[in-house]
Amino acid sequence: ITALNNFQDHGVVVFANSNEDTYNNADIHSALPQIYSQLNEAWIVANNVDITGSTYTRKSAKCGSTAAYCISADGYKINGAAYYTDGSYFVTAGTQGTSFVAPQVSGAIAILAEAFPSQTPAQWTDRLLASADNSFFTADASVEFANGITHGYNTDFGHGIMDIYAALRPITSSKMAESILVGDNIENANIYSLKNSKILLDTSFGDSVSNALK
16 A cells, blocks of 8 residues: 555556446455545546447446546457467457556556646546546536536546547536436435436427526
């Protein structure tokens, strides 16, 4: 634990989450910052998501309690040199796992470290998380980063899909999906995405409701 904590002075710990997609939470190795709070400075949990067109399918355990510092990328059906079979050195059907996502995240951190050498590992971590694409899910909660930037996450996908292009650009706006919360308070409210919701009204209402919602 001391070694991992000291490493965060100059680097980011990237840990591959479990590949058991039936797990409702991250495995204990990925979730060490939940036990040792001193490790949550520059720690990223890598999750595997199959992206096919506009469909996002989780192929690993949920981010669960690590969602606030978890990020996803596509590590599904990766073809590469692995072993010799039937005259080929490639896995023709493709293999998968968070072990293919973690190097993508680590590579992104290396690029950010080169682009922003004066920033700290914690700032590289924040930049990658705050710029992830979370447009395809409804957030369960959010993290507030520097300059009032907020970014939504959920227990399935963490902060969403890593976007290195966005991470290299100025992050000037919050990425929280517009949602309606229904309940007694924020903590236990049901969250409904406005993008996936609609209201059918009689024509006599005209555009009064849509104007009010603006």
